[in-house]
Amino acid sequence: MNGIVMSLLVLLASALPLVLPLARNLEYEYASLVAYLLLAIPIVLYWVPKQTVPSPRRAALQLAVSSLISFMPAFIMFRLGSCQCSENDFRFWWALQIFPHLLLSHGAAWLMLKGKERRMKGVPATYIATLGLLFLQMAWTLWSMPQKRITHLLTGFIHGAIYDNGIGVDAGIWWARGSHAFIALSLLSLALYHRRLGRGMATAALILALGTGWKAAQFPSTSHGIAALNELMPDTRSSRFFTLHYNKSKTTYDPSAIDQIFASAEFHTQDIAQKLMTFDTHVELYVYPTRMDKKLWFGGDGTDITDVKTPSVHIIAEQWPHGTLRHELVHAMASSFAFYGLGFHPNMAFTEGLAVALAPSEEDVSLHSGSANILRTQKVDPVKLFSPMFWGESGRRAYTVAGSLITFLIDNYGISKVKDLYAGASWHDTFGKETETVVGDWKSFLEQNYADKTEDFTAEALYRYPGLLYDLCPHSKALLASSNHGLMTTLRQPSNWIADKDYWPWRLSIEPGPATNLQSLRADYFKEGATLELLAKVQKEHNDPPKALEDVEAASLEFDILMRLKRSDEAKILINKLIAQLEHFKLGDGNRRQLWSRKILGELPGSSAQAWLALLAGQNSSVPTLDAAPAQTPWLLNYLFLRNHRFAENERDLLDALVQRAVPTELPNSFAVEWWKYIGNRRFELRDYEAASLAFKNAAAVAPEGSRAAILLAAEEALFDLRLEHAKAHNVHH
Incomplete structure (x- = not known):
C-alpha cells in the first residue's frame, strides 16, 4: 500500500503540468513544474492513513520506481509523437531539475512519517514553514541582488528572463544541484536508518553537500551580489547618473564600443532625468563580454533586464544606436519614484x-x-x-x-x-x-x-x-539551431546532431507552414545556391497575388534564384508585377525597399550590380566597392554602399561626395529616410556631430510616424555629443 500511494502521487505530479500548453513541450518549464509538485507529496502522504516508513531496501526500490514513473508521461508522449521537442533536452532537465527534487520529496516524506510514528507534534507545520522560509530566502535573494537567475534548494535552477528561448547551463549549476541531492540524501538517511547510523550517514551527506556547494560557488553562474559582478567586470567609468562596468581584458568587441555606450548613457540618463524630473538616481550599468556570459552571470540572454533594487542595467555591447540601453535606463531611473x-x-x-x-x-x-x-x-x-x-x-x-x-x-x-x-x-x-x-x-x-x-x-x-506560453518547443528551437559543440549543448541535442543539416527538416516537421517553409528554402539557397529544383519549390510556395508577407518574401527569393540562373527577363517580369500588385498594401518600408532595390539592380548592367544582388540575397558577405566616383555611380549603388560600408577617417571626402547626390523622386519615400539616416550614422561615427544631427533631422522630416521619434532622438544625441566635445576642448584650452 505504501508504494502504491507514493507511486500514484509521483505520477500525478508528473502528469498534472501537462494541462498547460507550455508544459506539453516537455522542456525546462515542464521539468520545473514537476519538481515543484513533488514537494507537495510529503504533506499529502502524511495525511494518508496507514503509511509507514519503508525499509532501506524497499525505499531504494521505491526511489527507482518513482524515477521511472516520473519519466513515464514524457516517455509516452515522445513515443506517440505528441511531443517533438528534443528528448535529450527533457532528459537533461529531468536530471537537473526533477531528480534532486524527487530525492528531496521522498526524504522529507519519510522523515515526516517517522515523526508521525513517534507522535511528534507540528510535523506538517514544520515542513510548510521550512518551505515558506526557503521561498522567502530565495525571493529575497532575487529581489535584493542584481542577478535574476538562481540555483536554489527549493526551486532548483531558475534561468532568468521569461522571454529567453536560449537557456545556458554550466558545470557550476550541476555542482549546486549535486549539493541539493546530497542534502536530500541526508534526509533519507535520517528517515530510513536508526539514530546513530542515520546521523552518521546524514553527517557524511551534509559534508559532501558542503563540498559540492563550495565547488559550485567557484563558478560565476552561482554567485550573487553586486560585489560578484564588480569582480567579473572590474573596469569602471563614472558619470553623474551612472557608473559603467566592463571587463576590458575579456571583451570580444571593438574597445571603442565602450566609449560609445558611455557617451550614449550620458545623453540618455540626462535626457530621461529631465523628462521624469528625477535627479537622485545613480545607475550601475554592466556591459557583459558576451550574451552567454550575461545569461550565466546574470540571467538574461536575448532579454536585457533592469534590476530596480540596485538599480542596475545589464546589456551587451551593440553597434550605435544601442537597441535597448535607453529602455532599460528608463526602468532604472523611474525606480526612484515607482509604487x-x-x-x-x-x-x-x-x-x-x-x-x-x-x-x-x-x-x-x-x-x-x-x-x-x-x-x-x-x-x-x-x-x-x-x-x-x-x-x-x-x-x-x-x-x-x-x-x-x-x-x-x-x-x-x-x-x-x-x-x-x-x-x-x-x-x-x-x-x-x-x-x-x-x-x-x-x-x-x-x-x-x-x-x-x-x-x-x-x-x-x-x-x-x-x-512563449503558447509557443511550440521554444527552447528546443534555440538549442537545436546552435552549432556550439560544448558539452552542455551536445548533451541536450539528439545524438550526432548537425544543426546545418538537421535543423530545418526538424523544424518543418513540428511547425509546417508558409513561414517555416520559406525559412527552410532560404537556408537551402544559402547552402546549395540556385538550382532548378529549388526554383520549382519556391515557385510553389507563394500565392499570386500575394496574401501574406511570406508570399512577398518567397517571390523575392524566386527573383534571386532566377537572377543567379541567368534568367533575368523572367526575374524582371516577376519583380515588376510584384511591385504593382503591392502598391496599395501596407508592406513595411524595409520590405518595399528590398523589392525596389532588386528591381533596379536587375536592370543595371555590369558586375557591380550583380555583386550587390548577391549581398542582398545572402550569397555574398563582403561589401562591394564603388567602381567610380559617387557622381558617376547609379544612385542605388551609392545608397547600398552608404548603408553597408564603415567609413575610415581618411574617407571623409568620399562621404562628402555621397552626400551631394540627390535621392531620385521616383523611389518610395523610405529611401530618402534611410539615405539621410545613414548619412547621419556615418557622420556620427566620424564624430562630425553637427552634420550628423542635421542629417537625422532631414530624415525625421520625411519619416513615417513609426520611426520619426527615434530618429529625432538620434539628432538630439548628436547635438549632446557636440556640446560635450566643445566642453572638453574648452577645458583643455584653459
Whole structure:
C-alpha cells in the first residue's frame, strides 16, 4: 500500500503540468513544474492513513520506481509523437531539475512519517514553514541582488528572463544541484536508518553537500551580489547618473564600443532625468563580454533586464544606436519614484509601457497603428494587460499596446500625471476617471485616428507570434539551431546532431507552414545556391497575388534564384508585377525597399550590380566597392554602399561626395529616410556631430510616424555629443 500511494502521487505530479500548453513541450518549464509538485507529496502522504516508513531496501526500490514513473508521461508522449521537442533536452532537465527534487520529496516524506510514528507534534507545520522560509530566502535573494537567475534548494535552477528561448547551463549549476541531492540524501538517511547510523550517514551527506556547494560557488553562474559582478567586470567609468562596468581584458568587441555606450548613457540618463524630473538616481550599468556570459552571470540572454533594487542595467555591447540601453535606463531611473518605493509598478503594463513610451524605437508600424491593429484583430485582451497575465502575452504585442496607452496618457494628461499613477495613485485620483473610462478614451482615439483597415502584411507578421506560453518547443528551437559543440549543448541535442543539416527538416516537421517553409528554402539557397529544383519549390510556395508577407518574401527569393540562373527577363517580369500588385498594401518600408532595390539592380548592367544582388540575397558577405566616383555611380549603388560600408577617417571626402547626390523622386519615400539616416550614422561615427544631427533631422522630416521619434532622438544625441566635445576642448584650452 505504501508504494502504491507514493507511486500514484509521483505520477500525478508528473502528469498534472501537462494541462498547460507550455508544459506539453516537455522542456525546462515542464521539468520545473514537476519538481515543484513533488514537494507537495510529503504533506499529502502524511495525511494518508496507514503509511509507514519503508525499509532501506524497499525505499531504494521505491526511489527507482518513482524515477521511472516520473519519466513515464514524457516517455509516452515522445513515443506517440505528441511531443517533438528534443528528448535529450527533457532528459537533461529531468536530471537537473526533477531528480534532486524527487530525492528531496521522498526524504522529507519519510522523515515526516517517522515523526508521525513517534507522535511528534507540528510535523506538517514544520515542513510548510521550512518551505515558506526557503521561498522567502530565495525571493529575497532575487529581489535584493542584481542577478535574476538562481540555483536554489527549493526551486532548483531558475534561468532568468521569461522571454529567453536560449537557456545556458554550466558545470557550476550541476555542482549546486549535486549539493541539493546530497542534502536530500541526508534526509533519507535520517528517515530510513536508526539514530546513530542515520546521523552518521546524514553527517557524511551534509559534508559532501558542503563540498559540492563550495565547488559550485567557484563558478560565476552561482554567485550573487553586486560585489560578484564588480569582480567579473572590474573596469569602471563614472558619470553623474551612472557608473559603467566592463571587463576590458575579456571583451570580444571593438574597445571603442565602450566609449560609445558611455557617451550614449550620458545623453540618455540626462535626457530621461529631465523628462521624469528625477535627479537622485545613480545607475550601475554592466556591459557583459558576451550574451552567454550575461545569461550565466546574470540571467538574461536575448532579454536585457533592469534590476530596480540596485538599480542596475545589464546589456551587451551593440553597434550605435544601442537597441535597448535607453529602455532599460528608463526602468532604472523611474525606480526612484515607482509604487511606494517598490522600484517598479506591479502592473507590468505600466512599467513596460512607460519604458516603451520614453524610449522610442524605429518600427515599420507605429505604436498607435500597431495597437489599433492588435485590438482590431483581437490578438490581445486589454484587460489581461492589467493583470499578471501580461507576461503570458507575446512580448511584441504586450509592449506595443502598453506603450501606446502610456504614450496616449502622456500626450493627453502630461508626464507628471503618469508619474503619479506610476507612484501608486489610483486612476480616479490621477485622472478624475475610472480605469475603464480612460482605457475607453484611448481605444476611441485609436479607432478615430488609426481606423485604416488596408491589409497590413507587416503588422500581421509582426504580431503573429502568440508568446512563449503558447509557443511550440521554444527552447528546443534555440538549442537545436546552435552549432556550439560544448558539452552542455551536445548533451541536450539528439545524438550526432548537425544543426546545418538537421535543423530545418526538424523544424518543418513540428511547425509546417508558409513561414517555416520559406525559412527552410532560404537556408537551402544559402547552402546549395540556385538550382532548378529549388526554383520549382519556391515557385510553389507563394500565392499570386500575394496574401501574406511570406508570399512577398518567397517571390523575392524566386527573383534571386532566377537572377543567379541567368534568367533575368523572367526575374524582371516577376519583380515588376510584384511591385504593382503591392502598391496599395501596407508592406513595411524595409520590405518595399528590398523589392525596389532588386528591381533596379536587375536592370543595371555590369558586375557591380550583380555583386550587390548577391549581398542582398545572402550569397555574398563582403561589401562591394564603388567602381567610380559617387557622381558617376547609379544612385542605388551609392545608397547600398552608404548603408553597408564603415567609413575610415581618411574617407571623409568620399562621404562628402555621397552626400551631394540627390535621392531620385521616383523611389518610395523610405529611401530618402534611410539615405539621410545613414548619412547621419556615418557622420556620427566620424564624430562630425553637427552634420550628423542635421542629417537625422532631414530624415525625421520625411519619416513615417513609426520611426520619426527615434530618429529625432538620434539628432538630439548628436547635438549632446557636440556640446560635450566643445566642453572638453574648452577645458583643455584653459
